[in-house]
Amino acid sequence: MATHKTRMLIIGSGPAGLSAAIYGARAMMEPIVVQGLQPGGQLTITTDVENYPGFRDVVQGPWLMQEMQAQAEHVGTRMMWDTIVSVDLENGSPFRAVGDSGDVYEGETLVIATGAQARWLGVPGEMELGGKGVSACATCDGFFYRGKKVAVIGGGNTAVEEALYLTNHSDDVTLIHRRDSLRAERILQERLFRHPKIKVLWNKVVESFEGDPLAGGLTHLSLKDTVSGDMSAFHCDGAFVAIGHAPSTELFKKKLAMDDGGYLLVEPGTPKTAIPGVFACGDVMDHTYRQAVTAAGTGCMAALDAERFLATSKFEKEQVPESTW
Numbered sequence: 001m002a003t004h005k006t007r008m009l010i011i012g013s014g015p016a017g018l019s020a021a022i023y024g025a026r027a028m029m030e031p032i033v034v035q036g037l038q039p040g041g042q043l044t045i046t047t048d049v050e051n052y053p054g055f056r057d058v059v060q061g062p063w064l065m066q067e068m069q070a071q072a073e074h075v076g077t078r079m080m081w082d083t084i085v086s087v088d089l090e091n092g093s094p095f096r097a098v099g100d101s102g103d104v105y106e107g108e109t110l111v112i113a114t115g116a117q118a119r120w121l122g123v124p125g126e127m128e129l130g131g132k133g134v135s136a137c138a139t140c141d142g143f144f145y146r147g148k149k150v151a152v153i154g155g156g157n158t159a160v161e162e163a164l165y166l167t168n169h170s171d172d173v174t175l176i177h178r179r180d181s182l183r184a185e186r187i188l189q190e191r192l193f194r195h196p197k198i199k200v201l202w203n204k205v206v207e208s209f210e211g212d213p214l215a216g217g218l219t220h221l222s223l224k225d226t227v228s229g230d231m232s233a234f235h236c237d238g239a240f241v242a243i244g245h246a247p248s249t250e251l252f253k254k255k256l257a258m259d260d261g262g263y264l265l266v267e268p269g270t271p272k273t274a275i276p277g278v279f280a281c282g283d284v285m286d287h288t289y290r291q292a293v294t295a296a297g298t299g300c301m302a303a304l305d306a307e308r309f310l311a312t313s314k315f316e317k318e319q320v321p322e323s324t325w
């Protein structure tokens with residue numbers, strides 16, 4: 001078990017964490033990035049990315065994250081294959097964090113970029129049939145449903161993208177949404193409605209996922225019509241839940257202020273938390289925009305503010321106390 005010391009400790013390795021690392025490394029803060037359970041973050045389970053500036057052609061999410069990591073390492077970031085399991089923020093800088101490996105990390109500043117993860121419906125059968133027909137990642141699991149009938153639940157960008165992606169594997173994709181209109185961007189909606197392999201079921205909620213986890217997995221969804229209240233069975237081989245995300249803030253409960261959704265609260269317009277030297281960036285503090293490019297932007301802001309924090313603390317320490325004049 002080792003202790004790793006740095007001027008900037010970053011928890012999380014998505015666009016926010018890696019952008020903070022790139023800026024931090026270039027400011028000679030020798031950052032350490034603790035990668036977490038999903039190195040590269042949510043973009044690693046996405047396929048096409050066509051709205052990250054700088055790329056005229058579509059790029060792949062995993063590729064983009066590999067490039068960001070390579071850039072961060074190239075300028076001097078240390079990447080750690082570990083997951084933080086506890087943090088000590090009470091005693092101020094340096095902040096101490098312990099990894100799953102037993103290693104200890106000490107950062108003069110701390111950048112929290114733990115992101116968000118897929119939300120689940122929380123209905124019967126969902127967990128039991130997880131990996132047996134129920135999934136929250138079409139990119140990861142779509143391949144298993146080659147030539148089969150699949151459903152996607154949700155009406156946002158993620159759900160529409162998942163449905164479109166699944167047409168690479170299946171000729172029979174149904175989007176199931178609880179209302180009669182989608183919140184996904186217009187351009188995605190148009191692609192969805194035009195697609196010959198996709199149907200949409202409106203005003204339906206999933207009451208349960210049915211099937212035997214030990215024999216054959218998912219067989220059907222039990223659906224309720226939100227207008228008539230009628231129940232129906234929707235038979236399919238795979239169901240992909242795509243209803244948004246929840247921030248990964250378990251580590252910071254009772255340590256940092258959060259809103260009702262569990263997102264970290266920061267000083268408006270900055271990545272500063274209430275603890276000097278601790279910054280939050282990316283999806284963990286942003287439930288409004290949640291884009292790779294906005295996450296990268298706030299990661300940059302966190303690194304700049306961390307640098308300023310260190311410069312100010314150094315200046316304050318170097319001041320000769322008045323009493324000794």
Ligand code: NDP
Pocket residue numbers: 050051121153154155156157158159161178179182183205242243244245288289290291
């Ligand atoms: P969103 O929060 O945008 O959408 C969630 C969807 O799930 C909504 O349609 C919502 O319905 C539905 N939903 C939520 N809870 C339930 C429930 N309990 N039962 C049934 N349906 C439910 O999440 P996304 O993951 O789609 O997107 C998150 C953010 O990431 C957005 O800002 C999005 O723009 C962005 N994004 C951007 C992409 C891109 O630009 N390429 C790709 C993917 C995401 P309702 O509409 O009724 O509230």
